[in-house]
Amino acid sequence: MKEEIAQIRGFNRFYTAHLGLLNEHILNGPYSLAEARILYEIGQRQPVTAQELTTLLGLDKGYLSKIIKMFSNDGVISRTPSKEDSRVFHITLSEDGSKLLRELQGKSDSQIEKILEKLSSDEADMLVNSMRTVENLLSADYSNQVLSRQVAYREGLKPGDVGYLIYLHGVLYARESGYSQEFEGYVVKTFYEFLEHYDIQKDKIWLATYNQQIIGCIAILSKPQNEAQLRWFLVHPVFRDTGVGKHLLSAALTHCREQQFSNVYLLTTDVQKKAIAMYKKAGFLPTASIQMEQWGKTLHEERYDLNLIDHN
Known part of the structure; x- marks a missing residue:
């Protein structure tokens, strides 16, 4: 078990350093990595509620509330009261928010392309397949049924x-x-x-x-x-x-x-x-x-x- 723990810790250090995830801001954009991740999830799942984001990302409600307020002040999201419960707001990206997310994704794609350019097609397949396996094995709802769906x-x-x-x-x-x-x-x-x-x-x-x-x-x-x-x-x-x-x-x-x-x-x-x-x-x-x-x-x-x- 100690050997496995050491390997995982080593991989984590390598992964974060290699992809530059320790930088305070991501891709020269206005938001940190955590903030950009929230923006991305809103874009993927809109309309979405704050509670759904809290559960999905495992974030503190107070911290997420501050981020949502900042996004709203910056004009990158829209908040619409739920018809069923006026205390609940459905969050979507504004036009400016959608444009910003596309820019961030474009920059991210360019970074990944530079990584893949150094690899052969077989090496790229090996990398992608390994990442998929890591994602599956570490998912919150992991069971071998998760893997079997990709057989x-x-x-x-x-x-x-x-x-x-x-x-x-x-x-x-x-x-x-x-x-x-x-x-x-x-x-x-x-x-x-x-x-x-x-x-x-x-x-x-x-x-x-x-x-x-x-x-x-x-x-x-x-x-x-x-x-x-x-x-x-x-x-x-x-x-x-x-x-x-x-x-x-x-x-x-x-x-x-x-x-x-x-x-x-x-x-x-x-x-x-x-x-x-x-x-x-x-x-x-x-x-x-x-x-x-x-x-x-x-x-x-x-x-x-x-x-x-x-x-x-």
Whole structure:
């Protein structure tokens, strides 16, 4: 924890110094950073009340009242009594206020452009994605549901995807299930076999990504006798219990039904409790269990089947 605290403190010092946020006034304008932030929020949310601004920005009511009075005296805002409650005023930007805000935003955009000019497109993407993640993780209403709303889904593989999927399997199964590195070799072999016999018509793989990074996957492989095998179902721990796994599993089973497979099966081990619960909820039934020594563990390899004829 101490290392994380030190890193956050260091980042905060770097961030404020690098962007010049310690200056008394921002962008050579008439207002301080805090005042400009209030002006910006009024412009974004107008009409807005003082109470809403207080809650949104976490400001002292007395301090905000002074700022609102100053804005009113400067002619940058208008205050209109609420029809429901004359004690409440709806705040909007005046024409001068809107013009000032556009000027401040223009200057800010120019500053940011200068920062981005030093970066390649890949570096700019990395910066923006990292900032988005910081914003999400530190938001007042943070839960992993906040992150999951920005998850994107795609079908098929791009160069580098398989390598990253092997990495995810190796890291997560070692950390969570105690599997040895032999498991990673097994995953390498299964992906090699998949690519070697890939049938674009019946074999499918779906990926979930956050900030263009893979955080979940699932695949369906066609098998003889009109069967399909579900493979490589994985969701990064941060994104579990958010609906990502449910979305992937639904896409896979919908494909199986569209292809009119009679049965879909999967092989797993008894330690994958959460995944097994999802399989059972989707209608899979256990059909075989074998105790074996592999990947540095004593495991029960289990087979689950879903008869699609009976479930259609």
